[in-house]
Every structure is written in structure tokens, then in C-alpha cells.
Amino acid sequence: xxxxxxxxxxxxxxxxxxxLRALGDLKKKGVEKISSGSLSDYLGxxxxxxxxxxNHFGGFGQQGYGYNVEALCKxxxxxxxxxxxxxxxxxxxxxxxxxxxxxxxxxxxxxxxxGLFDIKPALIGTEVGGIKIRxxxxxxxxxxxxxxxxxxxxxxxxxxxxxxDKLAEGGVKGILNFAVTDLDLxxxxxxxxxxxxxxxxxxxxxxxxR
Amino acid sequence: xxxxxxxxxxxxxxxxxxxLRALGDLKKKGVEKISSGSLSDYLGxxxxxxxxxxNHFGGFGQQGYGYNVEALCKxxxxxxxxxxxxxxxxxxxxxxxxxxxxxxxxxxxxxxxxGLFDIKPALIGTEVGGIKIRxxxxxxxxxxxxxxxxxxxxxxxxxxxxxxDKLAEGGVKGILNFAVTDLDLxxxxxxxxxxxxxxxxxxxxxxxxR
Numbered sequence: 504x505x506x507x508x509x510x511x512x513x514x515x516x517x518x519x520x521x522x523l524r525a526l527g528d529l530k531k532k533g534v535e536k537i538s539s540g541s542l543s544d545y546l547g548x549x550x551x552x553x554x555x556x557x558n559h560f561g562g563f564g565q566q567g568y569g570y571n572v573e574a575l576c577k578x579x580x581x582x583x584x585x586x587x588x589x590x591x592x593x594x595x596x597x598x599x600x601x602x603x604x605x606x607x608x609x610x611x612x613x614x615x616x617x618g619l620f621d622i623k624p625a626l627i628g629t630e631v632g633g634i635k636i637r638x639x640x641x642x643x644x645x646x647x648x649x650x651x652x653x654x655x656x657x658x659x660x661x662x663x664x665x666x667x668d669k670l671a672e673g674g675v676k677g678i679l680n681f682a683v684t685d686l687d688l689x690x691x692x693x694x695x696x697x698x699x700x701x702x703x704x705x706x707x708x709x710x711x712x713r
Numbered sequence: 714x715x716x717x718x719x720x721x722x723x724x725x726x727x728x729x730x731x732x733l734r735a736l737g738d739l740k741k742k743g744v745e746k747i748s749s750g751s752l753s754d755y756l757g758x759x760x761x762x763x764x765x766x767x768n769h770f771g772g773f774g775q776q777g778y779g780y781n782v783e784a785l786c787k788x789x790x791x792x793x794x795x796x797x798x799x800x801x802x803x804x805x806x807x808x809x810x811x812x813x814x815x816x817x818x819x820x821x822x823x824x825x826x827x828g829l830f831d832i833k834p835a836l837i838g839t840e841v842g843g844i845k846i847r848x849x850x851x852x853x854x855x856x857x858x859x860x861x862x863x864x865x866x867x868x869x870x871x872x873x874x875x876x877x878d879k880l881a882e883g884g885v886k887g888i889l890n891f892a893v894t895d896l897d898l899x900x901x902x903x904x905x906x907x908x909x910x911x912x913x914x915x916x917x918x919x920x921x922x923r
Contacts, residue, residue, distance in 0.1 A: 516918055519914070520911035524894075584917045584920070584921030585914065587921070598808040598812035599809070602808035605807075606909055677916045677919060679913055685757075693916060693919040694916075695919070697909060698730070700730070701730035701731070703905075705726060705793075706887045706889055706904075707793055707799060707823070708726055710794070710799070710886040710903050711793070711797070
């Protein structure tokens with residue numbers, strides 16, 4: 504338990520995956536230490552913002568030395584919770600759900616895919632990534648018997664709230680919501696929305712002559 | 714051409730798709746006018762923020778009347794550029810690319826899917842949504858002969874920059890980038906990143922005990 508890291512501002516939190524990715528790239532290239540200035544060139548954030556951001560979790564940098572890439576990587580992984588394994592299920596195994604399964608498999612240890620659910624008879628019983636797709640009817644029972652940390656919600660807008668209610672009821676801690684609708688959930692359940700069509704609309708704004 | 718709408722702040726711009734979605738829902742329910750207060754209950758933004766946001770594009774509200782749902786909907790569609798048709802291609806027609814094709818088809822008029830590209834021999838020549846998948850080798854030639862507004866980049870991280878260079882060279886105005894990497898592009902080309910694994914990591918942060 505680190506009480507201090509609870510105070511990480513939302514904007515900083517949202518930059519953490521990008522820091523981790525940059526540091527991972529540097530590690531692959533054999534870089535052992537890096538100054539905030541070089542990290543700034545790499546990431547496009549200002550050196551001063553980087554120092555401020557990283558000060559939120561331990562202030563790893565040493566004056567005149569810079570950041571130890573490996574140590575900072577591990578620290579950010581730990582802050583994000585990626586140093587532990589989280590159980591994950593995918594509800595809705597259409598194209599998006601299957602893409603999601605691929606993302607999950609890309610992690611070495613952070614996530615364990617424990618269940619797949621769909622309502623399409625043609626899909627039920629088939630396998631994705633070695634996991635059998637179960638009927639949506641089994642979801643509630645599955646959640647009673649298994650502890651699930653995260654659910655990727657890849658169902659249509661019409662079913663999203665009903666499924667989300669079952670997920671919350673079943674003790675799921677966080678929902679990655681791909682359905683373009685705002686879920687109404689108990690306070691303890693975290694939601695991260697990935698509304699792909701909204702990104703497309705924002706891009707359309709950016710390219711449109713007005 | 715509306716010079717004033719160019720000044721819409723980034724934060725407001727990013728909220729526009731959500732406004733549009735809420736107004737679309739209200740329209741479907743037969744609601745003709747709505748106050749900023751009711752819109753606030755609906756969206757979770759404060760009434761004062763809503764009034765400020767909507768003032769950026771014409772100030773549709775009338776004191777004591779509220780907003781005309783239909784008119785505001787049309788106005789936001791026009792600002793986002795959704796009242797015109799944008800040509801779109803998808804590069805990489807794996808699960809994500811096919812999911813993307815479904816999103817595009819969900820719009821009545823805003824987007825026209827004009828091309829699909831992949832490098833997998835098994836996919837080339839097959840059809841998705843009535844469009845034949847072409848070989849990635851044909852991309853440059855296709856862009857010379859066709860005007861493409863938007864490309865959804867659904868390839869792997871390793872190929873993303875190379876493909877993005879071709880897209881920029883070929884006159885594509887905007888890239889919806891699903892590859893978890895930062896693209897380096899000429900200034901005129903807009904990019905909207907949809908880094909799904911980063912949303913998963915942020916959710917993991919939110920559910921993790923520290």
C-alpha cells in the first residue's frame with residue numbers, strides 16, 4: 504500500500520502508459536539511463552513536465568545523472584498494477600472482442616484471460632486463444648465461482664447496461680467499455696470508455712474545413 | 714467556412730461527440746427542446762459548463778426556452794464535419810480492421826468506405842462489407858487515383874510508420890491510429906490515437922490497491 508500514489512493527478516495517470524512504452528523502447532535499445540531532457544525529445548513533453556510527473560512517484564531522477572530506465576520502468580509498472588496478474592473476461596466475442604483477446608495475450612504476466620462469453624449460438628463452444636466461448640447465460644454463475652478483476656465489454660449498445668449490471672453484481676472491479684453508451688454503475692466499479700466512433704468523429708472535426 | 718469555430722478549445726471539441734450522442738438519444742425519445750439543466754442531468758456536466766461549451770458555436774440556447782434539440786444536433790454534426798461524406802480506407806483487416814468497418818457502416822452518410830488493404834494472402838481478394846480487400850502493395854497506386862480523407866491504421870506496431878508515411882504521401886488528411894506507437898507525420902496530417910492497451914492499463918491503475 505502506497506498512500507502517496509493515490510494522489511497522482513488524472514492527467515499524470517493518463518500519461519503513465521506512454522512513459523512506460525517509451526521506457527520499454529529505450530530498454531530494448533540497451534539504454535540504461537536517460538535525462539529528463541532526452542526523455543523530453545523522445546516523448547514530446549517538456550523536461551520540466553517530465554520531472555514534475557515523475558516526482559509524483561518517488562522522484563527517481565538524480566541531479567546530473569538522470570533516470571535509471573530499468574528502475575523507472577519497474578516503478579511505473581508497479582504503479583499501474585502491471586506487476587501483478589489480473590483476471591480478465593471478454594463479453595461479446597465479435598471482431599472487437601477477438602481483437603481484445605489479442606491485446607490481452609500481448610502481455611507477459613499482467614493479465615490472465617479466464618473467460619469469453621457470447622450469445623451467438625455459432626460462437627458458443629468454439630475457442631479463441633485456447634479459451635472456450637461460453638453462453639452469455641453462464642455469465643452470472645461464472646462470476647459467482649470465479650474472481651474476475653476486469654471485463655472487456657464488447658457487446659452492442661442495447662445490451663451494454665444489462666451486462667454491466669451483471670458484471671458489477673458479480674464483483675468485477677473494472678469495465679473496459681467499448682459500447683458507445685454511458686454506463687450507470689455502483690461507485691466501486693471503475694469504467695474506462697473506449698468509444699471508437701467518437702475518436703473517428705474527433706478526427707473528422709480535425710480534418711474538416713469550416 | 715466558419716472562422717469562429719476554429720477557436721473551439723480542445724477539451725470542448727472532445728466533448729462534442731458526447732453531446733451529439735445525448736442529443737441523438739433525446740431526439741429518438743421525441744424531446745424537442747431541453748434546458749441546460751436537464752442536459753446537465755443527462756450528461757453529468759454542470760449546466761454552466763454546457764452553456765459555456767455550446768456558446769462556442771452560436772449560442773443556440775434562449776433564456777427560458779432552452780436548446781432546440783434538432784437544431785443543436787444539426788449544428789454539432791456540421792461542426793464535427795459529419796454532415797458531409799468522408800472517404801475512408803482501412804489498412805490492416807484483422808479483427809480490429811473488421812470491427813472498424815462495422816463502425817463506419819453504422820453511419821448513415823458521414824463516411825464512405827472506399828478501400829480495404831491487407832498483406833495476408835488469405836485475406837486479399839475476399840470481401841468485407843461488400844468491399845474487396847486489396848493487397849498492401851496496391852496502396853500507393855490507389856491513393857494516387859483516389860482521394861482518401863481518412864485512413865484507419867490497424868496494422869502492427871512494426872509496420873505502422875512505414876504505412877503512415879505512404880498514407881501521408883498519398884494525401885490522406887487524417888489517420889485513426891490503432892497501432893500503439895507515436896507516428897511521425899507532416900504537420901498537415903492529423904492523427905487520432907486509439908491505443909486500446911493504454912486504456913486497459915489506465916483501468917488497471919484504477920482498480921489496483923496501492
